[in-house]
Amino acid sequence: MKLIEVKDIYKIYNPGENEVHALDGVSLEIDYGEFVCIIGQSGSGKSTLMNILGLLDVPTEGEYIIDGKLSSDLTDDEQSEIRNKKIGFIFQGFNLIPSLTAQENVELPLIYRGVGAEERQSLSTSALEKVGMGHRMTHRPSQLSGGQQQRVAIARAVAAAPPVILADEPTGNLDSKSGKEVMKMLHELNEEGKTVILITHDNSIAEQSKRVIRIQDGKIIEDYINENIKA
Secondary structure (H helix, E strand, O other), X not given: OEEEEEEEEEEEEOOOOOOEEEEEEEEEEEEOOOEEEEEOOOOOOHHHHHHHHOOOOOOOEEEEEEOOEEHHXXXXXXXXXXXXXXXXEEEOOOOOOXXXXXXXXHHHHHHHOOOOHHHHXXXXXXXXXXXXXXXXXXXXXXXXXXXXHHHHHHHHHHOOOOOEEEEEOOOOOOOXXXXXXXXXXXXHHHHOOOEEEEEEOOHHHHOOOOEXXXXXXXXXXXXXXXXXXXX
């Protein structure tokens, strides 16, 4: 079964005379276990597409099917449940809560999922150790470098073991060394069986992906398997 099926999706802002087609008839399929990079310049529609894939926004027209379920048939609660249980989000801006420690930030989504305190502590500790942040669990974001904050954000995304990782420009605010480390982690997650969908404007990031979907002016202009993956 396909994980994701997007069928002729449009996203139109300001319908009427000055309407903007952020997405203009996009169709694609993503299988379980793929590592997919969606690449495009600013304004290409890639972030709009990511928001629809993550059930953070709805298309104006067309169908979005995730895990066999038509998104338009899902209630708000059902959509929230898929976001909580199926998708781990990683953002360019880290989106960590400044007043919380690294461990508390990782535990937050687990609280929403109703995970008990003891299990939360175990899962968050394990996730932070996995990304090499076991020694910084009690530090707050302001006490961490950008690369360390993104590691905490990755730990938060994977602590509950969601099958899908949706990463929006995850290396965008990082130096090249930290960016390479983040990409290595994403590849390791993919090797463990997670589906990774990566949004970027950076060609060098796309070159590290198994499948590349290039979007421009709201349309997919390329969708290919990358035979020459650069480590």
